[in-house]
Amino acid sequence: MPTPIKMPALSPTMEEGTLAKWLVKPGDKVEAGDIMAEIETDKATMEFEAVDEGTIASIAVEEGTEGVKVGTVIAMLAEEGEDLDEAAAAAPADGEDKAEEAREEKVEQEEKRTEAPAPSPAAAPAAKKSDEGGRIKVSPLARRIAEEKGLDLSTIRGSGPNGRIVKADVEDAKPGAAPAKEAAAPAPAPAKPAAQGGDLDAPYEAQKLNNVRKVIARRLTEAKQTIPHIYLTVDVRLDALLKLRSELNKSLEADGIKLSVNDLLIKAQARALQRVPLCNVSFQGDELHQYTREDISVAVAAPSGLITPIIRDAGRKGLAQISTEMKELAGKARDGKLQPHEFQGGTASLSNLGMFGTKQFDAVINPPQAMILAVGAGEQRPHVIDGALGIATVMSATGSFDHRAIDGADGAQFMQAFQQLVENPMGLVV
Template identity: 65%
Template sequence: MPIELKMPALSPTMEEGTLAKWLVKEGDSVASGDILAEIETDKATMEFEAVDEGTIAKILIPEGSDGVKVGEVIALIAAEGEDASAAASAPEKKKEKEEEKPTPSPSLKEGGEQDGKSDAPAQSSPSSQGGDRGVGAAVKADAPKSNEDRVKASPLARRLAEQKGIDLSGITGSGPGGRIVKADLDGGAAARPAQPERAAGDAPKPAAATPSQPVETDIPHEAVKLSNMRKTIARRLTESKQQIPHIYLTVDIQLDALLKLRSQLNASLEARGVKLSVNDMLIKALAVALIEVPECNVSFAGDQLLKFGRADISVAVSIPNGLITPIITGADTKSLSAIATEMKDLAGRAKEGKLQPNEYQGGTASISNMGMFGIKAFDAVINPPQAMIMAIGAGEKRPYVIDESLQIATVMSATGSFDHRAIDGADGAKLMQAFKRLVESPLGMIA
């Protein structure tokens, strides 16, 4: 029997993916560890390795196919010594045999019985049937009536309702005796399906979300198919804004001391080929602040609150297909040079779609920096199941009070978005205060 090659689950949450590219073709010999295909998940494009040895007998799912379910057979491998052509035709032969099997009647059982009863005609007696009613009458009496038979409606109304797919049982008729007439079907209410009655005191159920309808427009345009990543971003951010009560807290932070320290550190790290960015230092500052204010290093989990013992910072990175958040694990304990080196590697592989699931799934909080685009301030959307995200604006020269005198300083605005189910406003304010202090006195984060 051929070996079935199934769509792999390349991440814990993956339910389907896109078979982006086959790296083998029918007739190729493969060994364990060979790269067979590239699979596009909701976050990255990953390589799919062979586990078994053999010959690619048949490719069942062509490259470029979207929505391939996890566990679906995508190809067949003929084992060593097995005829590849025979292996390729095995599924068709199996299907033909199944179709050739006679299908027994579901109502007939062994011995000619029907549903456990004899197929002999039933005998009626006056005492059991009530007078001269026969079997036919008894069967007719037991037959259930359809909703249409119980509803009083004119023949024209019934015909129109059938054409429009309208359930007459949910319409109140305006004709004689409550009879439904054509006029009752012309109103807007008739076009809506009937809703089940609700018992007194029952809370109304929220309306189910409906998929977006295609937009009809005469404006010249191009319809671009959404990638798996863009679909996931749309779904998760919609859920975040609908389900998480966001609270936003903003502080202005002086950057001059941090910029001076960065310049000094880069001069000393130049020989090692390491260059710190401002964002590397802000990652460290957020991580240390989360450890100082553990009430914000949490995650809301239904009837539980998860309190984390380390700060894993998810860093928003823009890539061609959307956005991904590689994680600096344990950023509170790592040196600035280690964070810079790791971030450079993660960002590079993120843009190539080569991150592993464990490198972008998880994290205890996020940071998103749009300062390089000149954005002064913004409110970021929380990345569930995390409970906070720090939005960083551009550093710019502003009038700023220093030592009770108005001076010109480099100042940036930082806005924290907090899940108010898990984090109180006062605790969020403490985190923003700690973050501001660490950035303005940066030696505190590396001491």
């Protein structure tokens, strides 16, 4: 009996995804564990493995298709000895329809970017023939539905871009229905050139949001609208930390390990949370969850958008282990290969823009966490050293705290603990 291969839920929040690439084709044999496709989820691009063995009978959803709902049949797998054509024919029609709808939506979105806005439905004329070969503009899915219902497409008004007939236009139409008499309507205003951008009236190029960017937009909007942020900033001397880093790197050179400043800051944040556990919390409605482990989510800029791989139990890990894990996770993040357990969770976040020369910034909390630490660049500044004015390497660090879960005094204690650990860094190696 043929087995339908369905769009998987590769993360707890995934409702739909993009079938980025097929790595198999009809006729290919697969075994359990073989990589069949790459799927772009709401977090990253992930590999989709075969669960059963058999032969790929058909591909129902083409690669590059966006908005494929979880559970949609994307391919059919034939068991040993089964006829491939019969297995392909066993694919549920609804799976094909969903795939066609996703492709149709993609075409419509592309047309909307390049064509003038269509008139409102009330003023839209019945579908007119296109300039090419006298054909009516209609999507493949809408044409198939119209044929099944015996509809005359020339009597149907298209609500898609440039009067194109889409699925919604034919679903409720009845055979033999004539177009309603059109009321006179003023001619639409001339469309702006495609390169002119809305209210800003400046040249632009439209770029469709990928799934990761959509999630970033939704979560950050949620964070700023629902979380009362409080910001606390301290200036931290880095000279002792930089000296310790240099000494540690000399001793670790034979092992091929090179600590970054960020590695030490991850450890300092985790140790500060150990000293001030009231900041290692999250607000959960009627409850406050206080965590007994310091899982640090570290912001990494990836081509698809910002993502935060996690150094779990960072407070109890050594600097060399943190450094090794961070390099591996950052590489996977940039390649879009992170697994869900590598970026889901975390009890606090760290965002470092110092490498770009940013002096100081306020970061947005990553819900449901209750704090994020933003660190800027270390720079030579006048600083009081042992009661005398001198020059020191100083970094500004700003903590953003969820004021529902963390009081200002507790946040200030955390920032003080972080400052002390960085300025007296031997506490990071014990």
